[in-house]
Amino acid sequence: MARARTRRRSTAVTAAAATAALLVSGCASYGVDPGADGDSGTVTYWMWEAAQLPAYQQCATDFEALNPDIDVLIEQFGWDDYWNKLFTGFVANSAPDVFVNHTSRYGEFAERGLLVPIDEQVEEAGIDLDAYVEGSADLWVGADGKRYGLPKDFDTIGLYYNREMTQEAGITEEEMETLTWNPQDGGTYEDVIARLTVDQNGVRGDEPGFDRDRVATYGLGLNSSGAFYGQTEWSYLVMTTGWWYMDAPAWGTEFNYDDPRFQETIAWWRGLIEKGYMPPLAFTEGGSMDQQMQAGRYAMATEGSWTVGTYGNLQGVDLALAPTPIGPSGERSAMQNSLADSIFTSSQVKGAAWEWVRYLASEECQSVVADAGVVMPALRSTTEASKESLSRTGLDVTAYTDQIEQGTTFPFPAVLNASEINSLMQSAMDNVMAFNAEPESLTAVNERLDALFE
Structure with missing residues (x-):
């Protein structure tokens, strides 16, 4: 993954x-x-x-x-x-x-x-x-x-967070490890994102007078719009609603981006930008997620386990790692x-x-x-050695490995016609996240994806 x-x-x-x-x-x-x-x-x-x-x-x-x-x-x-x-x-x-x-x-x-x-x-x-x-x-x-x-x-996927920022916000490590989410009000996940967002006057996202147009630190960073699979962006959320990408576990020919559960999830996620808690899509051109975390522009970032070495070795910032939030299914979910x-x-x-x-x-x-x-x-036989090596960064990687051991992961969605699907969904998701189209527009895009297999 x-x-x-x-x-x-x-x-x-x-x-x-x-x-x-x-x-x-x-x-x-x-x-x-x-x-x-x-x-x-x-x-x-x-x-x-x-x-x-x-x-x-x-x-x-x-x-x-x-x-x-x-x-x-x-x-x-x-x-x-x-x-x-x-x-x-x-x-x-x-x-x-x-x-x-x-x-x-x-x-x-x-x-x-x-x-x-x-x-x-x-x-x-x-x-x-x-x-x-x-x-x-x-x-x-x-x-x-x-x-x-x-x-x-x-x-797999986990949640990096700035430990100093969470402590200043009064958020405990236990709270970070037990976050909940739903597409209606965002659960405690949105509460934490709002709390960690701070405008240039020092007002937090959950406080009166917060200026969403002059944000100093965003509660949650943004990688991209996520294209067709949203590996680190939205997959860990929508998969807790019972949704799946297509009509088969892999190599499907009919897609489900017209499903209300998917569109509601994307609408909630995009809403973080409207509220000022997550940066606009264009902001991602200003630097990578790890650079923004190091600069204090992001308080949290959802990222893959392949980034442990990068985030763990950032200088001047104390980071911790939490698992993905628990969704409507009552479980966490993360792409493997x-x-x-x-x-x-x-x-x-x-x-x-x-x-x-x-x-x-x-x-x-x-x-x-x-x-x-x-x-x-x-190889399973190398897992403990890998954990020990990665722990030299100061990060506890069990937020990643526990998901696999507990069976709360799901496989990367394998598809044929991947280039065409990527191209269509990248453009469509970019438009949605840039507020040039509504999440409901993905229904028409879904029809175009299905047509690739006719």
Whole structure:
């Protein structure tokens, strides 16, 4: 699951969606080179996370020592460049042998024959899929029932808050850990957001005389409008109402953005902007969530577990981590996601590529990643080491891990036609959050999404 991940996973997968659709469709037009099963030589490996590069470079060094006939060449690109280069590489048959893949993308890649299914290799290697954090391995079974990756990490959603600000506002840690929410009045979640909002005269959002047009600190930060899945923005709210994205757990063909529960949730969320408790959508261009937290512009931010290293190492600000609020269902909810490494169908060294993918998903490599304290690896056996490493930041990450252990997570919504869906919903949600359209306008957008599968 965050998931920026170097930009947020929740917002960045929407970048270059139109380009993605054009280039990936081009792959189908020109056919896909079947590649070769070479078991030695150089394996090119692409990733987007700069913070994780040292750990994976160490994995590559260790792997090469065990496999002297295979060299691993790692290349790292920023998020936007990463996907643009990958899409171009698919068309030009120059994509890397192995690359870090995202659940929002791999369905359409697999549908067009660009990825190698690894079911046989997994079975022959005797890999125990139950050894991974619950739910993470299932995310990588495509619409055709075939497996296209082994989980390398997992993530979920939590709530960072400025401890000094909550103390000054008279809000206890216990209150932060037991927040409630509903789409009618926002529950204690909105109460806290209002209390933590302070205007330039020092008046709080729940006090008489609060000036919503001259806010010094917003109670809740804003990542983006959330596109079609709202990973860190609104998914943790709407999922407590009994809503789901589509007509199937995954790979659905009819969507539910016309559901009153979804539209009511978005209306409440947008209402925070009207009240002055959350910044306008345009404000997100002024700096990342962590930068705004460090500057004291945001008192709280909902973010993915992949950001622990970033937030935990912010200087000059004392942060704590709370779980997502309890909703109308009586439970919390948080999206769970996982990244995996996929093999390009046209690779000339698919045998060697599989050995590298297998090693990336092994305890040997994931232990190295766990010790690095940047992200939480997917193997259960590395979880405690990962918690210990991440705790060096001073943050208690149980707000993330408890959600998975307590069964209050839900999987990233896997869809086909992801580029088109992203593009449509990004534009529609941006318009709603910019007050250029009402939440009810999503009903018409929902019809356009359904039409993609007719």
